[in-house]
Amino acid sequence: MAVEKQVPTRGRRGRPRIITPERIAEAGIKIGLADITFVGVAAELGVSHMALYKHVPNLQELKRIVAAEIFNRWQIPEVGDGEYDGLESYLAAFTASLRTLVKTYPGLAPYLIRRAAATPSMMAKIHAHHCRVGQVFGISKADAQWVLAMVAFHCIAVADTVYSTAKISSASLSEDSADNAEIEADFELGMRTLIAGALLRLNDASARLR
Numbered sequence: 001m002a003v004e005k006q007v008p009t010r011g012r013r014g015r016p017r018i019i020t021p022e023r024i025a026e027a028g029i030k031i032g033l034a035d036i037t038f039v040g041v042a043a044e045l046g047v048s049h050m051a052l053y054k055h056v057p058n059l060q061e062l063k064r065i066v067a068a069e070i071f072n073r074w075q076i077p078e079v080g081d082g083e084y085d086g087l088e089s090y091l092a093a094f095t096a097s098l099r100t101l102v103k104t105y106p107g108l109a110p111y112l113i114r115r116a117a118a119t120p121s122m123m124a125k126i127h128a129h130h131c132r133v134g135q136v137f138g139i140s141k142a143d144a145q146w147v148l149a150m151v152a153f154h155c156i157a158v159a160d161t162v163y164s165t166a167k168i169s170s171a172s173l174s175e176d177s178a179d180n181a182e183i184e185a186d187f188e189l190g191m192r193t194l195i196a197g198a199l200l201r202l203n204d205a206s207a208r209l210r
Contacts (some may be wrong), residue, residue, distance in 0.1 A: 018045060018046065018047055019045060019047060019051065019052060019054075019055045021065060022069075023045060024041060024045070024052075024055070024056065024062070024065055024066070025065055025066050025068075025069035026069075027041045027044035027045050028041055028062065028063070028065065028066030028069075029066060029069065029070060029105075030044060031044060032105075032106065032107070033063060033066055033067060033070070033105055033106065033107035033108055034106040034107030035107075036059070036062060036063055036066060036107075037059070038052055038053070038056075038059060038062065041062060063107075063111075064111065064117065064119055065119075067107075067108055067111035067117075067119075067122075068111075068118075068119040068121055068122050070101075070105050070108055071101075071108070071111070071112065071122050071125070072121055072122070072125060074097075074101050075097075076094070076097065076125075076129055077090065077093045077094055077097050079129075079132050079133055079136045079137075080132070080136040086137070087133075087137045087139070087147075087199065088195055088196065088199055090133070090137070091147070091148075091151055091195045091198075091199075092191070092192060092195060094148070094151070094152075095151055095152070095155040095191045095195070096188075096191075098112075098152060098155050098156065098159070099155055099159045099187070099191075102155075102156055102159035102160055102163065103159060103163045106163065106164065109156050109157070109159070109160035112152070112156050113153060113156045113157060113160075129148070130144045130145045130148060131144070133148060139202070143202055146202070147198050147199070147202055150194075150198050151191070151194055151195055151198060154191075154194055155191060158187060158190065159187070162183055162187060
C-alpha cells in the first residue's frame, strides 16, 4: 500500500497592518491638520472609524500624532555650517523657516506654541536644537533656550494669525496681491526688530554677569 507523502505546509503570512502610526500620520497630513476627523482619516486608510479608534483613543491624540510627524519632518536650518554671520543672522533664517512651516500646515501652531500639546519626540528635537545653538554661538543652553523660545513664540503666534486671516480672505485677495506683500514685509521687519531687541537684552544680561 502506497503511503502518501506528507508535504510540509507553509504558515499563512499575516495580512500587512493597515493601521500604523506612519500611515495615520500620512493620511492626516494629506487631509490637513485643521480638517482632520476620525471618519476622514479612516476613509483615507480604507478602514472603519471604529477600527481606527482601536489604535487612537480620541481626536486630540489623532491630531497630536499628525502634528508630531509634521514637526519631526521639518528641517530646522542647520547651525554651524558657516552660512550665518552670527546668531542674529541665524535667528532670521530660523524664524523664516518657522513662518513657512506654520503657513504650510494650518492648525499646527497650537502644537508648537503650547508645551503641553507637544509630544516627547517634539520636545527632544527642540532640546537638541537649543543645545546645538548654544554650543555653536558660544552662549549657555539657558540663554539659547530663552532667545529661541522668545522669537519662536512670537513668530508662530503672528504667523498663525496672519495666514489664518489670509485664508479667510482668500476669496477677495489674490495670492500675490499688494496687500499680502505688505503684510509679509511688515512680518519680516517685525521679526528682525524682535530678534535685535532679544539679542540686545541677552548681551546686557551677559555684561552684568561679567
